[in-house]
Amino acid sequence: MFKKPFFNRVALIGAGLIGSSLARVIKKKNLSDKIVICARRDETLSTVKKLGLADTVTKDLEFAVAQADLVVLCTPVGAYESLARKMSPFLKTGTIVSDVGSVKHSVISMVKPYLTDGVHFVPGHPIAGTENSGPESGFDTLFENRWVILTPQPGTDQNAINKVEELWRCAGAKTEIMDSKHHDRVLAITSHVPHLIAYTIVGTATDLEDRLKAEVVKFAASGFRDFTRIASSDPVMWRDIFLHNKNAVLEMLGRLTEDISTLQRYVRDSDSDKMEELFSRTREIRRSVIEAGQHIIPTPEKD
Amino acid sequence: MFKKPFFNRVALIGAGLIGSSLARVIKKKNLSDKIVICARRDETLSTVKKLGLADTVTKDLEFAVAQADLVVLCTPVGAYESLARKMSPFLKTGTIVSDVGSVKHSVISMVKPYLTDGVHFVPGHPIAGTENSGPESGFDTLFENRWVILTPQPGTDQNAINKVEELWRCAGAKTEIMDSKHHDRVLAITSHVPHLIAYTIVGTATDLEDRLKAEVVKFAASGFRDFTRIASSDPVMWRDIFLHNKNAVLEMLGRLTEDISTLQRYVRDSDSDKMEELFSRTREIRRSVIEAGQHIIPTPEKD
Numbered sequence: 001m002f003k004k005p006f007f008n009r010v011a012l013i014g015a016g017l018i019g020s021s022l023a024r025v026i027k028k029k030n031l032s033d034k035i036v037i038c039a040r041r042d043e044t045l046s047t048v049k050k051l052g053l054a055d056t057v058t059k060d061l062e063f064a065v066a067q068a069d070l071v072v073l074c075t076p077v078g079a080y081e082s083l084a085r086k087m088s089p090f091l092k093t094g095t096i097v098s099d100v101g102s103v104k105h106s107v108i109s110m111v112k113p114y115l116t117d118g119v120h121f122v123p124g125h126p127i128a129g130t131e132n133s134g135p136e137s138g139f140d141t142l143f144e145n146r147w148v149i150l151t152p153q154p155g156t157d158q159n160a161i162n163k164v165e166e167l168w169r170c171a172g173a174k175t176e177i178m179d180s181k182h183h184d185r186v187l188a189i190t191s192h193v194p195h196l197i198a199y200t201i202v203g204t205a206t207d208l209e210d211r212l213k214a215e216v217v218k219f220a221a222s223g224f225r226d227f228t229r230i231a232s233s234d235p236v237m238w239r240d241i242f243l244h245n246k247n248a249v250l251e252m253l254g255r256l257t258e259d260i261s262t263l264q265r266y267v268r269d270s271d272s273d274k275m276e277e278l279f280s281r282t283r284e285i286r287r288s289v290i291e292a293g294q295h296i297i298p299t300p301e302k303d
Numbered sequence: 304m305f306k307k308p309f310f311n312r313v314a315l316i317g318a319g320l321i322g323s324s325l326a327r328v329i330k331k332k333n334l335s336d337k338i339v340i341c342a343r344r345d346e347t348l349s350t351v352k353k354l355g356l357a358d359t360v361t362k363d364l365e366f367a368v369a370q371a372d373l374v375v376l377c378t379p380v381g382a383y384e385s386l387a388r389k390m391s392p393f394l395k396t397g398t399i400v401s402d403v404g405s406v407k408h409s410v411i412s413m414v415k416p417y418l419t420d421g422v423h424f425v426p427g428h429p430i431a432g433t434e435n436s437g438p439e440s441g442f443d444t445l446f447e448n449r450w451v452i453l454t455p456q457p458g459t460d461q462n463a464i465n466k467v468e469e470l471w472r473c474a475g476a477k478t479e480i481m482d483s484k485h486h487d488r489v490l491a492i493t494s495h496v497p498h499l500i501a502y503t504i505v506g507t508a509t510d511l512e513d514r515l516k517a518e519v520v521k522f523a524a525s526g527f528r529d530f531t532r533i534a535s536s537d538p539v540m541w542r543d544i545f546l547h548n549k550n551a552v553l554e555m556l557g558r559l560t561e562d563i564s565t566l567q568r569y570v571r572d573s574d575s576d577k578m579e580e581l582f583s584r585t586r587e588i589r590r591s592v593i594e595a596g597q598h599i600i601p602t603p604e605k606d
Contacts, residue, residue: 078575102525127522127524127525128524129524129525131589146524147521147522147524149522185515186515186518186519186522187522187525189507189508189511189515189519189527190508190518190519190522190523190525190526190527191522191525191526191527192526193504194504194526194527194529194530195526196563196566196570197500197504197563198526198585199566199581199582199585200559200562200563200566201496201497201500201559202585202588202589203562203566203581203584203585204492204555204558204559204562205492205493205588206584206585206587206588207558207562208492212488212489212492215489215493216489216492216493216588217588217591217592217595217597218450218595218597219430219450219452219489219490219493219494219597220493220592220595220597220598221430221431221432221449221450221597222405222430222432222490222493222494223493223494223495223497223498223501223533224492224493224494224497224592225592225597225598225600226497226529226532226533226600227497228585228588228589228592228598229529229589229598230526230529231582231585231586231588231589232585232586232588232589232590233582235578235579235582235583235586236579238578238582239575239578239579239582242569242570242578243570243573243575243578246570246571246573249570250567250570250571252507253563253567253570255507255510256503256504256507257560257563257567259503259506259507259510260499260500260503260556260560260563263499263502263503263506264553264556264560266545267499267545267546267549267552267553267556268549268553270546270549272381272542272546275538275541275542275545275546276538276539276542278502278506279502279534279536279538279541279542280538281506281509282501282502282505282506282509282531282534282535283534283535283538284509285505285508285509285519285520285531285534285535286434286505286531286532286534286535287535288520289520289523289527289528289531292520292521292523294520294521294522294523294524294528295523295528295531295532297528297529
């Protein structure tokens with residue numbers, strides 16, 4: 001059995017799909033005496049209030065973090081540097097700062113320089129999500145049976161790391177400690193490049209002549225559907241991911257475009273053996289994903 | 304209310320996901336006095352028998368089609384030409400020949416030349432499916448609320464077209480008549496190229512160094528998962544699709560690779576405005592797909 005962490009005051013900065021799901025978990029499992037949600041937009045704050053996700057909602061970053069023993073950044077990563085700079089003077093000694101961003105190396109370089117020695121930084125990335133965004137889209141089972149990758153730098157307070165791990169385990173997740181640069185390469189191929197390609201395919205279809213475009217939607221069940229789902233993820237979040245994981249994305253995209261050219265040649269040459277060999281090999285990978293239990297698409301209905 | 308078609312004897316050649324689902328529909332809705340399933344492999348035939356999908360199972364193509372008033376080709380399209388050549392002498396006048404293949408123009412050129420004047424050819428393509436294959440994977444609600452595109456040539460017997468349309472409507476599908484070349488262009492962008500890309504992405508990941516490869520599976524929930532699902536579709540079926548829709552696939556793939564280069568440049572140049580604009584535009588398309596009711600992934604559980 002894992003230990004249940006306890007916080008006096010958790011401050012979540014941002015309340016999208018991930019932030020609001022985390023708030024739901026903390027509330028449901030009673031992991032903090034107080035939950036404060038800080039967001040910039042009135043609409044978000046009023047939705048958070050209506051849904052009862054926090055004890056306190058505020059636009060005031062200083063007020064949100066001042067007494068917190070855990071601060072979790074849940075905004076698109078592009079906002080991190082400014083948030084770290086602004087909140088840093090108000091963090092009390094011993095506060096744990098974590099996040100849920102999909103890139104990790106540049107997150108460390110954006111946030112770490114602003115934090116004083118007594119503040120513990122444990123960057124995190126829950127490998128979970130849906131294509132929906134906003135506080136209404138969250139649910140408390142989102143992290144069940146998912147991995148959360150933590151990328152603390154060497155020398156980070158072990159107690160702080162443990163508490164963040166315990167928090168995620170209470171959400172039903174499994175945790176793994178990883179080097180931030182390695183995280184960014186793994187995610188480039190499993191997540192960032194696939195999203196980039198899905199955005200491109202859907203974009204290509206929107207550039208077609210009108211009649212064809214209407215039919216693309218009508219006959220989406222043939223495969224296109226899945227790409228539209230992926231390509232409907234939050235635009236700002238994804239813009240920031242590509243801005244902040246540029247090198248790994250470009251490396252993996254380079255490999256991919258080479259492989260596309262190869263398959264393109266197979267098609268042009270009608271090389272049926274090579275095609276069948278590749279398509280059989282990829283089928284094996286699906287089996288591994290199913291064996292690892294990572295094939296299920298989480299939905300709120302599965303609560 | 305649409306008319307219920309009635310056949311004395313339906314012969315399904317092949318009993319994969321689509322063929323076996325169609326058999327289930329015909330049986331459930333009582334659309335034929337007799338269902339004959341013809342397949343090449345013993346394993347398929349014994350599964351079909353065990354599942355009770357047909358009144359008669361046989362390896363003998365001549366026997367299967369001889370008395371049929373409807374013959375539906377449900378094998379990978381690469382087998383069509385040989386099937387058409389072999390079965391043609393045994394088809395009685397008035398028989399309707401249809402199919403469920405994902406390409407239509409080359410299907411017409413493979414099958415039509417073998418059919419005599421009294422035989423009516425109504426090529427069809429149900430825009431429905433899952434990543435699973437084989438007779439066990441079929442279910443009778445697979446076609447509900449899906450489109451079936453029919454590509455009969457000008458001059459085809461209207462009665463025959465009507466009967467095939469009625470068959471699919473009984474399966475819960477909507478039908479649309481389309482030119483075969485146009486069908487192949489629409490499907491190239493909505494289905495064939497997306498599958499080709501999914502196969503490539505999963506293939507690229509299998510070429511990674513071992514440690515990274517294991518992690519790709521472990522952290523598949525980040526987006527890669529969806530591509531592994533698509534890339535686990537039947538290898539032979541997909542090989543045949545690319546072999547038989549080469550031109551449209553290469554045309555659409557050409558457009559796509561241009562667009563990938565454009566997005567690659569946005570990433571390299573950190574062009575945040577252009578990225579956000581594209582990602583917002585693709586989100587709109589998802590809304591259209593949802594409005595068209597084509598976003599739902601069919602599962603047997605939804606029966």
